[in-house]
Amino acid sequence: MSTDTDVLVVGAGPTGLTLACDLVRRGIICRIIDRSPGPQEGSRGFGVKPRTLAVFDALDIADTVIQAARADTHLRVYLGTDPIYTGRSEPAAPTADTPYPGPVSLPQSRTEAILRARLAELGESVRFGSCLTGLDQDADGVTATIATDGEEETLRAAYLVGCDGGGSTVRKLLGIGFPGRTEEDMRALLADVEVHGLEPRDAVHLWLGARRMMAVRPWPGAATSQVVTSIAPGRTVEPSVGELTRLVAEHSGRDDIRFGTPTWLSVWRYNLRLADRYRSGRAFLAGDAAHVHSPFGAYGMNTGVQDAYNLGWKLALAVRGRAAPGLLDTYEAERRPAGQAALDASDRGLSSAVTPPRVLRPVVRHLIGPLLSRMRAGGRDDHPTYHDGPLGVQASRRTRVRAGDPAPDGVLTTPRGDRIHLYDLYRAPGFTSLSFDRERQVYVTTPPDYTRGTGHDDPDGTVRDAFGVRPGTTVVIRPDGYIGLIAPTSGPELPAYLPRVLR
Ligand SMILES: Cc1cc2nc3c(=O)[nH]c(=O)nc-3n(C[C@H](O)[C@H](O)[C@H](O)COP(=O)(O)OP(=O)(O)OC[C@H]3O[C@@H](n4cnc5c(N)ncnc54)[C@H](O)[C@@H]3O)c2cc1C
Structure with a gap:
């Protein structure tokens, strides 16, 4: 058919x-x-x-x-109703091998x-x-x-x-x-709505407390904020501005926070x-x-x-x-x-x-800064890896990246003298292979020609450093930008790799 x-x-x-x-x-x-x-x-x-x-x-x-989008973070944290932390962090700067360093x-x-x-x-x-x-x-x-x-x-x-x-x-x-599991007792009211009376206006406000939480997050470039406020177990809640106002007052201990007409209201359940x-x-x-x-x-x-x-x-x-x-x-x-x-x-x-944790509560004020830095670092390191996956072959030792990691970016010079970003090569719909030789040349193959590489210059060796491989190594990058193989160019692993994936 x-x-x-x-x-x-x-x-x-x-x-x-x-x-x-x-x-x-x-x-x-x-x-x-x-x-x-x-x-x-x-x-x-x-x-x-x-x-x-x-x-x-x-x-x-x-x-x-x-x-x-917005790349910096301006955050005010409250424990119960008390503000305990206000901080701003600038976005991490892009580098040659990591053009998108942060969320x-x-x-x-x-x-x-x-x-x-x-x-x-x-x-x-x-x-x-x-x-x-x-x-x-x-x-x-x-x-x-x-x-x-x-x-x-x-x-x-x-x-x-x-x-x-x-x-x-x-x-x-x-x-x-x-x-x-579904936890009927862990619910939150969600709204996209204009919020009045909460300063600083451009900050994310986050209230933490025993089994309760609330966040107000302004949209970049708009008057709207996202409000997420937990609902106490057993309480019946209809999504409405009245309910939102009551919940926010209870969480924040304030009655001067006001709302416009929500463009979106919903109840979320923990699953x-x-x-x-x-x-x-x-x-x-x-x-x-x-x-x-x-x-x-x-x-x-x-x-x-x-x-x-x-x-x-x-x-x-x-x-x-x-x-x-x-x-x-x-x-x-x-x-x-x-x-x-x-x-x-x-x-x-x-x-x-x-x-x-109860023992930590008195010191949360002091821990929140380091905790947020750790979370930001975690946010940068978000990528899943496929190190133990079925498509990874790591046949060279002591490399900076491993088969199953996302391939880094970098800039090479083509034989015609043009600068080319590796990310632009990975955008091609097929596999890319990079063979590193002794002369700071990188032989690049992309579809449809997987047999002959074209020599590109890596004058400062920055691309080789980003991969952290020795001369005489080939790296095969999958069509989703992940490293499939790292192996000696003259070894048996390279010719055996593509037939594992392609018919
Ligand atoms: C308050 C909140 C904050 C969040 N924050 C984050 C965050 O910061 N970062 C993050 O990564 N995630 C976040 N998430 C999670 C994120 O929203 C979801 O994981 C995401 O929407 C999942 O995307 P999806 O495309 O898989 O499914 P959905 O976005 O749910 O899309 C599914 C689509 O399928 C359609 N559909 C359903 N059934 C059928 C059918 N039978 N036929 C045809 N169409 C159908 C639906 O109409 C819907 O449009 C958050 C979620 C919430 C509620």
């Missing part, structure tokens, strides 16, 4: 949009549907981490995101708008108001049932990816378990769950459909974007019939441990913020 599309992406949140952009730029025919009538309005995830910015660089939207802050609705605009430039758009209601699959493809305005249609795709959020229909239709499997036949799960946890640590959207970028190139090869057997299985092997790590880290972070 012929197919209507190569890939059907279900859900147009940040995960689905990233995947659709990546597939289309790799030349794959892709449809993307979302059941809501139009774009989601809520600010939700603010933290865009460095590795996500590197993905956005490959999609050509990193500059747009950075221009719209930036942008409401998720704006990040999604930038992704949608990029998708439109690439020639595709989201079909809003279309809900996946059924799916069947056989050896050749997936048949999806889609309801639009009460009318049902079927669509045949070679592959389907469920990026349809925590309540994923795709996951349920595939019968994939989502074990974990900590990980899908048993990320794949069933020709259908995959990515983003919140595969893992949900607390917003603490800003992992949700970032992990979804990384899922999408890990899967995109593998699906593109599979659609073209060029994926080696087993390549699609490496998606779950690499990304499920990353999902588990995000769950663990956000759960630890939430518990310590909501309930600072």
Whole structure:
């Protein structure tokens, strides 16, 4: 049976949009549907981490995101109702090998708008108001049932990816378990709203306390703030301005904080769950459909974007019939441990913020500065690594980076004298290999020619230093910018590598 599309992406949140952009730029025919009538309005995830910015660089939207976002942090922390810390930190400066050294802050609705605009430039758009209601699959493809305005249609795709959020229909239709826990007693009221009477206006205000927490985070370049305030166990709460005003007064001990009309109000419940499997036949799960946890640590959207970028190139090869057997299985092997790590880290972070250990409470005032520095350093070091994954070959010893790490950036000079950024090479849809020789030359191969390298100059040896490899070493970089292999150029590992991945 012929197919209507190569890939059907279900859900147009940040995960689905990233995947659709990546597939289309790799030349794959892709449809993307979302059941809501139009774009989601809520600010939700603010933290865009460095590795996500590197993905956005490959999609050509990193500059747009950075221009719209805020990179510094101005923070006021309260313990109970007392202010205990006010501090501002400047963003880390980019370096030659790390162009995106720190996280930036942008409401998720704006990040999604930038992704949608990029998708439109690439020639595709989201079909809003279309809900996946059924799916069947056989050896050749997936048949999806889609309801639009009460009318049902079927669509045949070679592959389907469920990026349809925590309540994923795709996951349920595939019968994939989502074990974990839901804590009905851990809830928060969320709002996007103008806040009056809270100074400094440009600061993030964070109230910590025993089993309670509240944050007011201003949007960059707008009068709106995101307000997140925990709800006491057992309390019945209807999302409304009146309730928001009461909760904020209780948390802050102040009655002079006032609100405009919210553009978004929602109640959030704590869920900590990980899908048993990320794949069933020709259908995959990515983003919140595969893992949900607390917003603490800003992992949700970032992990979804990384899922999408890990899967995109593998699906593109599979659609073209060029994926080696087993390549699609490496998606779950690499990304499920990353999902588990995000769950663990956000759960630890939430518990310590909501309930600072009793013995520590008197000294929280003194610990908060170092703690925030540690969190900022953690934010910089956000990338998951695939050191023990099925696609990593580390055959050279004592290298600065390892197979399974994201490849660093750097600048080389082409034979014509042009300067070229490694990130621009990684943006190409295939593998890149860099062979380092004794003469400070780097032989670069990119698709379609994997056999002959072109000599580029690395006059100061900065690229070699960034990788920390000896002369006579070759590094193969995967189409998602991760290092696949580090091996002696003349050894047996290099010729054996690509056949492991490509048919
Ligand atoms: C207060 C708050 C703060 C957060 N802060 C951060 C942060 O700082 N950093 C971070 O990384 N993450 C953060 N998160 C988490 C982040 O918002 C989510 O992880 C992210 O939205 C997941 O993206 P997604 O694309 O996987 O799913 P979603 O954004 O949930 O998108 C799923 C889409 O699928 C559609 N859909 C569902 N079912 C169907 C169907 N049957 N057919 C068609 N379409 C369907 C939905 O309409 C929706 O548009 C935060 C969340 C909250 C609530």
